[in-house]
Amino acid sequence: MAPSSELYVCTKTTTKENPKKSKPSHEPKSHAFAVPSFLKKLFKRYTTLKIISVLLGVYIAIWSYAPAGTFGITGGFVSPSGYIIDTASEERTEEGVILTRGSLRPIVAENALQMVCLGVTRVSAFFMYPSLIMVFTTKFRATMEVIMTSPLSMFTYDDLHELHVFCGWIVVFDGVLHTIFHCIRWANQGNMNLIFDTRSGISGFVAVICILLIGTPMMFEAFRKRINYEVRKYLHYFFVVFCIAMSFHAPLSTIPNGGFACMIFPTLIIWYTLDSLYVYIKMTEKIDTTTFHVMKTGVQLTMTVSESFQRRGESGGYCYINFPWISKSEVRFM
Numbered sequence: 001m002a003p004s005s006e007l008y009v010c011t012k013t014t015t016k017e018n019p020k021k022s023k024p025s026h027e028p029k030s031h032a033f034a035v036p037s038f039l040k041k042l043f044k045r046y047t048t049l050k051i052i053s054v055l056l057g058v059y060i061a062i063w064s065y066a067p068a069g070t071f072g073i074t075g076g077f078v079s080p081s082g083y084i085i086d087t088a089s090e091e092r093t094e095e096g097v098i099l100t101r102g103s104l105r106p107i108v109a110e111n112a113l114q115m116v117c118l119g120v121t122r123v124s125a126f127f128m129y130p131s132l133i134m135v136f137t138t139k140f141r142a143t144m145e146v147i148m149t150s151p152l153s154m155f156t157y158d159d160l161h162e163l164h165v166f167c168g169w170i171v172v173f174d175g176v177l178h179t180i181f182h183c184i185r186w187a188n189q190g191n192m193n194l195i196f197d198t199r200s201g202i203s204g205f206v207a208v209i210c211i212l213l214i215g216t217p218m219m220f221e222a223f224r225k226r227i228n229y230e231v232r233k234y235l236h237y238f239f240v241v242f243c244i245a246m247s248f249h250a251p252l253s254t255i256p257n258g259g260f261a262c263m264i265f266p267t268l269i270i271w272y273t274l275d276s277l278y279v280y281i282k283m284t285e286k287i288d289t290t291t292f293h294v295m296k297t298g299v300q301l302t303m304t305v306s307e308s309f310q311r312r313g314e315s316g317g318y319c320y321i322n323f324p325w326i327s328k329s330e331v332r333f334m
Helices: 037-042 047-065 090-094 112-127 129-137 141-148 151-155 160-189 199-219 221-226 229-247 261-282 307-314
Strands: 004-010 098-100 103-105 290-294 298-304
Touching: 047 112, 047 129, 090 098, 112 129, 112 160, 129 160, 129 261, 141 151, 141 261, 160 199, 199 221, 199 229, 229 261
Parallel strands: none
Antiparallel strands: 004 298, 098 103, 290 298
């Protein structure tokens, strides 16, 4: 039998002070929906990810509005005043769509406000592409283990969960921003029906609802206090619905001015499925006997694990332990 491996699980301990003896606090009270302090530190990190995001935003802005771009002078979708219309059909322009490469796109912009709104939506979409990919891949446990034990580990981050949190904030913020400015443009045109009459509108509506269900319960203290962790965790599985919706958000024919989503998100779903199957079959072990030692600041667990588990542990990583019999009101594991 392989030698045992010791795991140490910390528990958060709190003490109640006598309100009569406690000193008044001069620190400002934290708002329930304020940005967590640790997140402010995160936004000072991940420079490479931010640079890639900015470059993608610049790319789509240039490709969309430069004279040689899709909506430029040579693109065939510009009115004499410089706005984006379907030059071949006034009817389609009034309906808020243009016909490009065989697909109807709800991207008409007939005045300065609409041009600004369209610009914000396109830049925000491409800006969050790296975060959209990383928010998924940081939770691909088998894939990340392979990367962390290869030369590629030189280019990765130590705390993948922190990166996951950072990317989650970017996706929620950019996703909501993207949706709001589309709605402003369509409302200005009088074409709010495009939300439910076009593939981009329907898929975008489903996607932003999923984003809010996945992200906001984890982001803000007000929700974390009122929603059980198990509920918040299961809401994360709406990422499957999100991926399906995004797979239909823009047609493939619009590449390189869009259309990448229908390749990226099916790939992520397939990748996640294969990664999860490998984790379940090859990286999951059932422990029959575990020894618990209660300590001052936590609980030490001693258990017998396989040699392969020990080899994986030598390179570092996470070990997920299931405690189905412990109520959340008894102890909180950090």
